[in-house]
Every structure is written in structure tokens, then in C-alpha cells.
Amino acid sequence: MRAIPVESRTYALEPPVHDFSDMSYFNSNKGYQPPPPVTVNDNLHEFTPIHEYDVNSFLPLPSKPLRTNLVALDPLIPILHADALFRAFSAPPVGPDPDAIFYPFPSGTPHKEKSETLIYLEKQRRRPNILMFAITDLKSGEFAGMMSLGCEPLAITHDVKLMSAKILPTFRGTHVFTHATSLLMSYALDPKAEGGLGVVRLGWRTTLSNIKSQKAALRMGFTREGIMRCYEVSSDIGDDTLYEDFTPTPDGTGRKTEDGIVYSMTVFDWLADGKRERTKAMVDAANGKSKL
Numbered sequence: 001m002r003a004i005p006v007e008s009r010t011y012a013l014e015p016p017v018h019d020f021s022d023m024s025y026f027n028s029n030k031g032y033q034p035p036p037p038v039t040v041n042d043n044l045h046e047f048t049p050i051h052e053y054d055v056n057s058f059l060p061l062p063s064k065p066l067r068t069n070l071v072a073l074d075p076l077i078p079i080l081h082a083d084a085l086f087r088a089f090s091a092p093p094v095g096p097d098p099d100a101i102f103y104p105f106p107s108g109t110p111h112k113e114k115s116e117t118l119i120y121l122e123k124q125r126r127r128p129n130i131l132m133f134a135i136t137d138l139k140s141g142e143f144a145g146m147m148s149l150g151c152e153p154l155a156i157t158h159d160v161k162l163m164s165a166k167i168l169p170t171f172r173g174t175h176v177f178t179h180a181t182s183l184l185m186s187y188a189l190d191p192k193a194e195g196g197l198g199v200v201r202l203g204w205r206t207t208l209s210n211i212k213s214q215k216a217a218l219r220m221g222f223t224r225e226g227i228m229r230c231y232e233v234s235s236d237i238g239d240d241t242l243y244e245d246f247t248p249t250p251d252g253t254g255r256k257t258e259d260g261i262v263y264s265m266t267v268f269d270w271l272a273d274g275k276r277e278r279t280k281a282m283v284d285a286a287n288g289k290s291k292l
Helices: 078-090 114-125 176-189 211-219 267-272 275-286
Strands: 003-006 009-012 071-075 130-137 142-151 159-167 201-206 223-234 246-248 256-266
Touching (some): 071 176, 130 159, 130 176, 142 176, 176 201, 176 267, 176 275, 256 267
Parallel strands (some): 159 201
Antiparallel strands (some): 130 142
16 A cells, blocks of 8 residues: 655555446447358359459468479369369268268258358358368369368467368378378468468367367377367257267257367477478378378
């Protein structure tokens, strides 16, 4: 407490007494405002020219092409990639596995109309924390899938996630996954002076039931950090969902949550502990064949 002298004596000032029953505090922020739903009546950019299509991402586009000798990554743009993506999303699952993770959230089932795929792409485009890439297999020249980088807006300079990896069934078990993943790892973790984003941490999250993704993270050199409970939450998941890991919350809101296994690759792993060289060696050794 501050003290003041009065007639050579010192008196301690009493702190002000607040009436907490009023609770009339001031906060001008209106809270998070979710974007409006995307419908077929919106501009879905099916025919927007490449140079006019706004990827709308906090994450910058690469300053140089992302290429290996077998795979190319380019920004995913509807006029270039929507037809091939719709053909993939409308095809039935291969085998008895419903392959729900491959098909877009929240249904996890094949698309029936191209407009569904265009709406999916526009929803992703309107999320500025996402940067989507199309994967092209350079051996065949065919569209092979998609993969994204994502971040929290305030973490763009240091913490980015590798996400939404959807490899077409035709290209599973080939070089495509290893080469495409290595390109995004390099883009995220390489120093800015070398054309990368220069982040300090690249994350990878998968579900408890997705054993293939867990093995892939370890094979690509990521370190398992542990289980993050209630990592995802959604109000769009029905009781008939094909997603195995969603659990209803006990609060009566109708929400469902999903735990996630979290992995990471840090700049120390990448630049100081040899993970960059290890990843390059994996790509060089693939020679058109990979385990995924």
C-alpha cells in the first residue's frame, strides 16, 4: 500500500472497496463470429481463372515450386483440380473399409454432386488458417490427392500443422505420400533464407483408431507427444457417423468430441538432429515405391 505522511505520522491508505454485485465490466469484443454457411448459390469459383482465385490464407504461398523428381505440390484451385477431386470423392470405397477419413467431413461418405466438392473447397478456402495443396504424380501426370498446412493465426510464425492428407486409392502404397509429405515438411521447417516458412514446430494430429496415420508419422520422423483429449469438437456429427472416435459430451448440447494423438517435428529435429537429411534420404530411396 502507498503511505502518505501527515503531521509527521504515517497512515496507510485503504484499498478501494468494489461492489462486485454490479458486474458492469466493459468488453467491446463481440466474440468469435463463425463464417456464414456455404451454399450452391454462392460463388464456388468453379471457373475463376488461376490469377483471380484468392487462396485467402495467412500462410504465404511458396516462392518457388515444391517438387521432387516424382511429385509436385501446387496450390489447390478449383478450375484446375475440382474435376479430378470430385471423381475421387464420388467413387465408392475400395473394399469393405468405408474409408470415412478420405471423404470430406462431416459425412465421411462419397459425394453425389460436383457442387458438394466445390462447397467443400470453398469452406476450406474461407478458413484463412488453411493452405491447401494439390498433389500431382509426375510419373503419370495425374492428380494424386491433396494435403494442407494449417495454423492458429497468432502462431503462424512458429507452429504449423500438417493436415488433411487425402491420397487417392490408386496412389496409396506408392511414392506419393512420402514425397508429398517431405515437400511440406521442408517448406514448413526450412529457414526463410532457403525458401521455407522457418517455423519452429510442425505438428501432426491423428485419431486413436487411425493406426496407418500413427505409423506414417513415426516413419516420417515425427515424435509422439501424447494424447490431447477433446482435440476436436463438432455439432455436425450425427449418431450414425462413420467416424469411430467421436463421443457425445455429457452436457446436453449435442456436441461430440474426439481425442487426438499429437506428433511433432521441431526445428531442432530438422536442422540440428539430422531429420532433414534423413527425410531426403527416404525420398531418394523411394524410387517410385513407398510403404504408404
